[in-house]
Amino acid sequence: MTGAGAAGLRTGRVVVVGASLAGLRAAEALRDEGFTGDLTLIGEEPHAPYDRPPLSKAVLTGRLACDHIELPRIRDIGARWLLGTPATGLDVPGRRVELADGRQLAYDRLVIATGTRARRWPVEAGGGLAGVHVLRAREDAERLRGALAAGPRRVLVVGGGFTGGEVASACRELGLPVTVTQRSAAPLAGALGGVIGRAAADWYREAGVDLRLNTTVEALEGDSAGRLRRAVLSDGTAMPVEVAVIATGAVANTEWLAGSGLAADHRGVVSRGDCRAVADCGSTAEDIYVAGDVARWPHLLFPGQLLRLDHWDNALAQARTAAHNLTRDPGERRDHRPLPAFWSQQFGRYLKSVGVPAVADQVAVTQGALDQRRFVAAYGLKGRLVGVVAVDSPRVLDGYAALIEARAPFPPRLGATDGPDRLDPVDADFPGRDAAGVPQQDIHPPSAPAPAQTAHR
Template sequence: MNDEKIVVVGASLAGLRAAEALREQGFAGSVTLVGDEPHRPYDRPPLSKAVLAGRLDAKNTQLPQIRPLDARWLLGVAASALDRQRRQIVLADGRRIGYDKLLIATGTHARPWPNAAEASLNGVHLLRGLDDAGRLRAALVAGPRRVLVIGGGFTGSEVASVCRDMGIEVTLVQRGTAPLATALGTVVGRFAARVQRAADVDLRTNTTVEVLEGDAAGRLRRARLSDGTTIETDLAVVALGAVGNVGWLSGSGLSADERGVLCDASCRVLDLDGRIAENIYAAGDVARWPHPLYDGRLVRLDHWDNAISQARVAAHTMVHGHRAPKAHDELPSFWSNQFGMNLKSVGLTAPADEVAITQGSPDADKFVVTYGHRGRLVAAVAVNAPRVLDGYAALIRARSPFPPEINATDGPAELTPVPAHSPFAADGRD
C-alpha cells in the first residue's frame, strides 16, 4: 500500500476531510489533492452570511487541518477529463496525473443565468465560491440603488437578508408560491414570506425574470418580469440552485449528470450500466447515492455535516474495500440564519406528503414543523428553536409514525396534518 497513489479531485471540505481520514485509517501511499480554485480549503456556509455582511473577513474562512497530510496540492488548476483506461486525470493545463484509486469530490457550482449575454452584464452575480463572495461584498458596499435576487431558496433569501441589514432595497423574485417553499413546504414558506415582507423585501412570488437588460456600456439597468412589470436595478444575484461539477467526466462512462455522480451507499461510483467502477469513489456535494434511511431514495446533499461523514465513509471504503463495508447513512441536517431567524432541519423533507406543527406557533415566531411520508416521520424543521431537534432526529432514525406524539408543553391541543405543498395565495397569506 506504500506505493499506492490516491488522487482526490476536489480540494474543499469533503476532499480535505477524506484525505485526513485516509491517513487516520493507515493509508501510507501518496495522496494528491486537485482543486480548481487557488485557495486552500475554506468554509462555504459563512459566505452568504457573515462574509457577505462584513462580519467575517474572507481570509478567515480557511478550514483547519486536523492532522498532517503529507499530501501534494495542485491548486488553481481544474480537472478537464478522466482517462479510466490509463487511470489518469487530465488537467486543464495539459498535465496528466496517474492514480491507483480516485476520489471525486468536485462539489457543485451555482446554476448560471441561462442567457449568456445577459449573464455577462456588469452587475450580474453568482454566489458559490470565495471570490464570488468578495466581488458581491464589494458591489454591495458600493451602494447599489436596488438589488434584484433571482430565486428564493436559502442562498437567495440569505443574500436578501444581508442586503436589508445594510439598508439596501431588495426585490426577490420567486417562481414558486413562497421563499423556501420548494425545499421546506407550505407552512415554512408562508412564514418566510411574512418575515421577508415585514423586513420590506419587495417579494414577487409565482413570478420569473424574463429578461435582464443592460445599457450601451454593458451595465445591468433593469429586469423585465413575467407579471409584466419592470424592475430598475444595477445589481442582480442569480440564486437558482446548484449543479454538480461533472463536466470533466463527460465520455468517461460513469453515471454522472448535473444531479451529481451516482454511487452506492459505500461511496463506490457506478458506471452507465449500473456496475461498480473499479477504484473510483465519490463524496460530498457531488455524490448522489441511495440513502438507507429513506428506502434507497437517491439523494444529493449540499450539507456541511454530510460532506464530512461521507468523506470518512469513502476513505474507509478506499482503505478497507470489501473486508469491512460501511454504508453512509448520515441523517441530513442543515441550518440557516436570515432576517433575524434561525432555521434548522433534520431529515429529508423532499419526499414528504404531509406536515404538522408539533411545537410552538408561527404567530409566536417560534415553532417546529414535522414532515411525514406515507405515515412515517421523515424530517423536522425548527424555527428559532434549534435545541429541540435532537429528539426529533432520534424519532426519524427509529422510523416513527407520523404525526409523532411529542406531548410537548408548547404543542397544539390536536395535531392537524396538512398537505406539504398545498397551494396558497401568492401574497403569502391564507
C-alpha cells in the same frame, strides 16, 4: 492494486479531485485510516480549502473577511497540492486524471469531490452584464460584497431558496432595498414546502423585502457599457436594478467526467451506499469513490430515490466514509447513511432541519405556531416521520432526529407542552409534484448553503 491485502490498501497512489471541504476531509481521513501512500489533491480554485457557509452571511455584511475563512486543518496530510488546476477528463481503464494544463495524473484509487457550482443566468438573457452575480466561491462573495457596499439603489435576488433568503437578509441588514423573485408560491418551498414557505414569506415582508411570488425574471438588461440597469419580470414590471444575484440552485461539476463511463450528469455522480461510483452500465466502478455535494446516492431511510445533499455535515461524513472504505477490505466497508442536517440564518431567524423534509407528503406543526417567532414542524411520508425543521428552537432537534432514525410514525405523538392540543397534518405543498404527491424527478433539498452548527464552533 486490488486484492493486495490490508497493506496494499494503505499504500499506492490516491488522487482526490476537488480540494474543498469534502476533498480536504477525505485526505485527512485517509491518513487517519493509516494510508501511507502518495496523496494528491486537485483543486480548480487557486485557494487553500475554505469554509463556504459564511460567504452568504457574515462575508456579505462585512463582518468577516475572506482571509478568515480558511478551513482549519485537522492533521498534516503530507499531500501534493495541485491548486488552480481543474481536472478536465477521466480515463477509467487507464487510471488517469487529465488536467487543464495538459498533464495526466496516474492513480490507483480516486476520490471524486468536485462539488457543485451556482447555476448561471443565460448570457442571451443578460447573464454577461456587469452587476449580475452568483454566490459560490470566495471571489463571488468578495465581488458581491463590493457591489453591496457601493450602495446600489436596489438589489434583485432571483430565487427564494436558502441562498436567496440569506442574500436578501444580508441586504436588508445593510439597509439596501431588495426584491426577491420566486418561481413558486412561497420562498423555501422547494426545500420545506409551501406551508412553512408561507410562514417564511411573512419574515421576508416584515424585514421589508419586496417579495414577488409566482414570478420569474424574463430578462436582465444593460446599458451601452454592459452594466446591468433593468430587470423585466414575468408580472410585466420592469424595475431599475444595478445588482442582481442569481440564486436558482446548483449544478454538479461533472463535465470533466463526460465520456468516462461513470453515471454522471448535471445532477451529480451516482454512487453506492458505500461511496463507490456507479458506471453508466450500472456496475460498480472499483476504486473510485464519491463524496460531498457532487454525490447522489441511495439512503436506506429515504428509499426510492437518490439523495444529493449540499450540506456541510454530509460532506464531512461522506468524506470520512469514503476514506474508510477506500482503505479497507470489502467486508469492513460501511454504508454512508447519516441523518441529513443543515441550518440557515435569515431575517434574524435561525432555521435548523434534520432528516429530509423535501421528500415528505405531509407536514404538522408540533411545537409553537407558524405565526409565532419559534416553532417546530414535523414532516411525514406515508405515515412515517422523515424530517423536522425548527425555527429559533434548535435544542429539541436531537430528540426528533432519534425519532426519524427509529422510523417513528407520523404524526408523532409527542405531548409537547408548547404543542397544539391535536396535531393537524396537512399537505406539505411542495411545488412540482403530481396529483399523487409524487416528485417529478429526483429529490434533493435545493441549494441549502448552510452547514451544521459545528461549522462555526
